[in-house]
Amino acid sequence: MKSYAHRIERALAQAHEAGLDGLLVTPGPDLVYFTGYQPTAITERLTVLVLVAGRDPHLVVPVLERPDAEAADGVAAVTLADWKDGDDPYAVLAGLVAPRGRYALSDSAWAMHLLALQLAQPSVRCTSMTSTLPMLRAVKEEDEVERLAAAGAAADAAYEKIVGVRFAGRTETGVGTELARLLREFGHSQVDFTVVGSGPNGANPHHEMGDRVIRDGDMVVLDFGGLKDGYGSDTTRTVHVGPPTAGEQEVFDVVRAAQQAALEAVRPGVACQEIDRVARQLITDAGYGQFFIHRVGHGIGLTTHEPPYLVRGEEHTLVPGMCFSIEPGIYLPGQFGVRIEDIVTVTETGGRRLNNTDHGLRIVA
Template sequence: MNAFAQRMERAVAQAAAEGLGGLLITPGPDLVYFTGYQPTAITERLTLLVLAEGRDPHLLVPILERPDAEAADGSAAVTLLDWKDGDDPYPVAAGLLAPDGRYCISDSAWSMHLLGLQQALPQTRYTSMTSSLPMLRAVKSDDEVALLAAAGAAADAAYERILGVRFAGRTETEIGNDLADLLREYGHSQVDFTVVGSGPNGANPHHEMGDRVLQDGDMVVLDFGGLKDGYGSDTTRTVHIGPPTAVEQEVFDVVRAAQQAAFEAVRPGVACEDIDATARQLITEAGYGEQFIHRVGHGIGMTTHEPPYLVRGEKRPLVPGMCFSIEPGIYLSGRFGVRIEDIVTVTETGGRRLNNTDHGMQIVS
């Protein structure tokens, strides 16, 4: 049984354990995960993978896209069906479902497709993938961890190079473009974001980049990532143009200690929310609890944000193979921000960082 067939078999078992009749997978990362197939263009034409207990996997595609679906790595694990323009695809899809079944459907499914299925089978019920099977892709295989590690190493290489460029006198956008170019140079096919938050802009965690000109004395948050060979990178380091003030160094040291404490708390069986709580407690005790305004981490895989989420209320335990960010931050409005982020994978005995650049404050020019 190949890897795609194994993934589909596990997914059907997980769905059955949740009282679901199966899974309906539409174009996006879920479809790539299960079949290796990514349509060249996601359009209004219905493409649907049906995974249901007691029957073989079926992939319904527009006939003009069938050759691409047949060429996908996981095509041998599915039975392909097609439909032509001018035909109604929903009765064909309905034939693959139980008339009164309950199914989870990809979060990215178009509403028109869900409504079409409901019209064809009024007694069926649907729930989103995230609400019903949030851990579907959360536990990575060794091969997936290796791909995430390679993406992390590429982002690390980009960071090491960016430290050598001139910061002062240049705009955030220029620095961000340099980072994007470096990610591509080190093998990224897609750059998803480049946060360059200088001075007061660093107090906005999702500032990305703008026209502000960096100057001596600025704290600068650098958060960047994308996809390399289909898997994500995401890392944050905070640098300083010239020597920091005592307060800037203090805040930086608190964030660094919180990030390290959260990493050391990673081990199988620990609740996701406990990793958040570990970093949050340290930051709160230092007097900056109100300035830590986001969760401590998110899962990563074929997308840069996916379950598991390390946040208060998420009581699911960590499992070997889970991969996620640990990224505490402190944001002082109108002044500066600090964030340090690594991607971490859970091992049998603890955690392993997939980002390995220096956590210390780097002084740039």
């Protein structure tokens, strides 16, 4: 309970600095973060945590869902305000927010709830949580980092198993299905994605695995992750079916060097965009800049994509406890792609990898 109360206190301080009166937190990762409560189903019934400086936190919840809410770890730190079918839940909510107040609203909020609140309390103004409080969940507590490390280790174990299967002659879907099974075997409760991009399909960073049969001589991009004990994994390794050509090895070596250089640039006080710049400059200097077509990284926690984003223009500085991917890539249309991705956490002195499988070009059968 102490941790949840501390998170609420810290969030209200950030809101004050941003010129906000508070936060309106709807079902999704933000609500889990502040209360541990995740409704079994996100429905049309209003559920919202109201955080206002100087007032007790209130969770507006349908009365039929109150028992589930009361069982959540952090709900003891808030006051429940329930409502019954036939009541006006927006009148309840309107009574908890300040007239003419300005609030950060969860990005996952339903538009119907926001519009109904504006009818009940027209002077209230809402803004996107991510746009106004982008670092809300970015700095992880020690327990969160260790959960992310455990998720990363489970993904690593799945990788070590998948490279032992035969690739040549199997479809991308066949390999991806096996990879998803392995993630669950090693403790993932949810598999969010398994990208298997073979040969020319690897030049599409978000290729959806299909029926292409993997062949001898293919470069294969494996990008996979999900949730373990509520926290995300996300890693990418690129393997090759049989020995690579000199050109393929050259591209791989450039990506590997860029990924290592970006990791070595991680330290407290460095701007997020600097990590992107370091990797991008190395790839550009090698002559492949136009083929690196995405940001170098994204935050991870209760979801697999969240702030901070390591991209040009992001001037937030790195803080110990931030966790994010570092995943440079080179994508040659019609030929192949290469990407290497680790989750990294910022320490007091630099960066710590949470994925620890070999970074070399693994040869598979």
